[in-house]
Amino acid sequence: xxxxxxxxxxxxxxxxxxxxGWRREKYxxxxxxxxxxxxxxxxxxxxxxxxxxxxxxxxxxxxFKAKDGGKGLGKNCAGLDGEDVYLLVPPGTIVYDYADEKxxxxxxxxxxxGDQLIAGQGGKGGFGNAHFKTSVRQAPDFAELGEPGEKxxxxxxxxxxxxxxxxxxxxxxxxxxxxxxxxxxxxxxDYPFTTLVPNLGVVKVFDREFVLCDVPGLIEGAxxxxxxxxxxxxxxxxxGILLHLLDxxxxxxxxxxxxxxxxxxxxxxxxxxxxxxxxxxxxxxVHGDAKPWTDALKKAKIxxxxxxxAATHAGTEDLMKKLLPVVLEEKEKRAKxxxxxxxxxxxxxxxxxxxxxxxxxxxxxxxxxxLLIRGKRLEQFTTMTDFKNPSSRSxxxxxxxxxxxxxxxxxxMQAGDDIFIGNRxxxxxxx
Ligand SMILES: Nc1nc2c(ncn2[C@@H]2O[C@H](COP(=O)(O)OP(=O)(O)OP(=O)(O)O)[C@@H](O)[C@H]2O)c(=O)[nH]1
Ligand SMILES: [Mg+2]
Numbered sequence: 001x002x003x004x005x006x007x008x009x010x011x012x013x014x015x016x017x018x019x020x021g022w023r024r025e026k027y028x029x030x031x032x033x034x035x036x037x038x039x040x041x042x043x044x045x046x047x048x049x050x051x052x053x054x055x056x057x058x059x060x061x062x063x064f065k066a067k068d069g070g071k072g073l074g075k076n077c078a079g080l081d082g083e084d085v086y087l088l089v090p091p092g093t094i095v096y097d098y099a100d101e102k103x104x105x106x107x108x109x110x111x112x113x114g115d116q117l118i119a120g121q122g123g124k125g126g127f128g129n130a131h132f133k134t135s136v137r138q139a140p141d142f143a144e145l146g147e148p149g150e151k152x153x154x155x156x157x158x159x160x161x162x163x164x165x166x167x168x169x170x171x172x173x174x175x176x177x178x179x180x181x182x183x184x185x186x187x188x189x190d191y192p193f194t195t196l197v198p199n200l201g202v203v204k205v206f207d208r209e210f211v212l213c214d215v216p217g218l219i220e221g222a223x224x225x226x227x228x229x230x231x232x233x234x235x236x237x238x239x240g241i242l243l244h245l246l247d248x249x250x251x252x253x254x255x256x257x258x259x260x261x262x263x264x265x266x267x268x269x270x271x272x273x274x275x276x277x278x279x280x281x282x283x284x285x286v287h288g289d290a291k292p293w294t295d296a297l298k299k300a301k302i303x304x305x306x307x308x309x310a311a312t313h314a315g316t317e318d319l320m321k322k323l324l325p326v327v328l329e330e331k332e333k334r335a336k337x338x339x340x341x342x343x344x345x346x347x348x349x350x351x352x353x354x355x356x357x358x359x360x361x362x363x364x365x366x367x368x369x370x371l372l373i374r375g376k377r378l379e380q381f382t383t384m385t386d387f388k389n390p391s392s393r394s395x396x397x398x399x400x401x402x403x404x405x406x407x408x409x410x411x412x413m414q415a416g417d418d419i420f421i422g423n424r425x426x427x428x429x430x431x
Contacts, residue, residue: 004158006058007098011065013041013082015123015146015384018131019072033140035129036073041122041149042066042082046095046156048110049088050335053209054202055156058087066120069146072128082122090158091335095119098155107154113335119154123147126384132395142391144384161334162200162213163327164243165236167264169256170217172247173281175199176310178212181320192217198236205320210327213239218260233267240330241323242276248293249285254300275326277305279319284309360403370418370427371409378403379422393429400430 016038023031044066064087070079091113096104108117126144133140166174170192178184182201187194195216202209215236236242244260246253257278265272278297283290290307297304306322308315362375381399386392400406409419409430419427 004055004160006055006156007062007153008058008087008156009063009151009153010044010087010120011063011151012043012118012120012122012149013066013068014149015039015041015125016069016071016079017146017386018126018128018143019074019079020129020141020143021074023075032138033129033133034074034076035143036075036077036079037128037131038072038125038144038146039069039079039081040125041069041146043084043118043122044087044120045084045116046087046089046093046108046110046119046154047116048091048093048113050091050113051208052088052090054090054160054211055093055158056202056209058089058156064120066122066149068149069122069125071146072126072143076128076130078128079125081125084122087119089156091115092158094157096155096157098153104155120152121150123149124380124384126386140391142386142389142395144392145386147380147384160200160211161238162236163210163239163331164212164241164323165239166212166214166243166245167218167236167260168245169219169247169250169260170194172217172245172250173310174214174217174245177245177281177308177316178214180310180313180316182212186214192219203320205324208324208328210324210331212243218263233264233271237268237271240275240334241326242271242274243323244276244278245281246278246293246297247282248280248290249282253280253293254296254302257297257300257302275330277323277326278302279305280307281310283307284312284314288314359399362403362405364408364412366412367420370416370420371412372420373405373409378405382421382424382426387429396426396429406430 018038019035021035023034025031044064064085066085067082069082072079089110091111093110095107095110095117097107098104107119108115110117124147126146129140129143132142166177168174171190175186175188175195178186178199178201179188181203184199184201186199193216195214199214201212203212213236215233244257246256250256261272280290280293294304294307306315306319308319310316359377359381362373362378365372365374385396418425419430
């Protein structure tokens with residue numbers, strides 16, 4: 001098992017600005033407000049997808065931004081919503097908020113196929129002036145700005161279980177095989193026990209990926225602690241499939257095969273029960289003619305799955321293609337075992353907003369240079385206010401008045417205090 005991980009920056013699309021416009025119809029001298037609302041920005045959604053195997057897609061692309069919402073238009077036409085962007089990850093991916101790298105905060109465990117998380121929320125579209133028409137305000141000449149999209153640094157982590165474990169005597173070419181079919185570059189040498197810890201390689205076949213893992217060579221007595229392989233057999237206990245590699249340059253490959261099987265059985269009967277494929281390596285040494293060996297093995301009732309040369313790569317790609325369907329089948333089985341019934345409380349979107357979304361739900365905190373007002377909806381409202389427009393400013397003040405903010409501030413305020421909502425200084429608009 002090893003850890004696959006990636007850190008990415010996601011950003012929801014910005015909401016489109018609302019529009020200030022007026023009805024201009026023939027024969028209607030003074031039309032009312034007709035500015036449409038801005039569209040919503042697209043979300044960045046991370047989703048567990050059954051056809052995605054690793055996080056390698058995210059190794060090179062680190063930034064993802066969804067489309068902005070369109071601006072509001074005249075004639076009460078709303079702007080277009082920005083499209084959502086789906087980032088597909090393998091089931092089992094854990095998502096952290098990585099704003100503080102020393103304290104990653106768990107956002108979601110995308111355990112089951114289909115689990116998803118909005119990692120970067122698209123901003124709300126601003127209301128156009130048509131929205132603000134009331135009986136007492138016949139001609140509102142302002143609109144809201146779009147809300148900026150949510151930006152977040154996200155860490156993705158996946159515990160990869162190797163799909164195939166390669167076993168065999170020392171020096172049969174286990175590490176060479178991994179090097180031949182993946183980008184892994186393990187140490188390879190002609191002395192036994194070159195590999196001291198397992199090597200892993202991600203194999204790409206068509207548009208799928210799977211993970212190969214070797215264990216340091218096994219020898220007779222391994223299950224009693226001889227050699228190095230024993231302590232690492234644990235690593236392949238969770239592999240779905242074993243690839244048993246035999247080396248045609250060795251004296252008696254049938255004896256080799258039986259010795260390794262015996263060690264497996266005594267180490268763990270569970271391990272010995274796993275699907276096993278026998279592969280003959282180093283056929284370049286016998287000029288590609290493996291028939292005498294496959295025949296001998298057949299006589300001993302050992303079926304050969306493939307013959308390869310890890311050194312010349314003969315047959316290695318074909319072997320991986322042949323293994324893919326078996327791996328996918330095994331993977332599905334494993335996913336079914338791991339699947340838990342979906343319970344309401346386990347729903348994967350686990351990012352509760354601590355503060356109520358009502359405008360009047362705010363909290364005033366004292367900070368070094370004055371007062372800071374917190375409240376999700378109020379902060380959103382503030383970023384969406386177009387302070388350049390005098391009518392927007394007076395609406396802002398009206399709302400602050402109505403929700404009791406100004407009264408509360410008057411009580412708390414001391415000489416010299418500035419006032420902030422989020423990171424915007426708003427004293428000049430309120431007091
Ligand atoms: N001629 C030939 N040599 C090979 C082939 N595959 C591996 N070798 C050689 O065999 C030796 C051992 O290869 P490794 O890949 O290190 O073998 P291993 O099974 O990982 O060995 P340990 O890690 O010690 O258990 C090296 O010298 C390789 O170059 C092959 O297909 N043909
Ligand atoms: Mg090795």
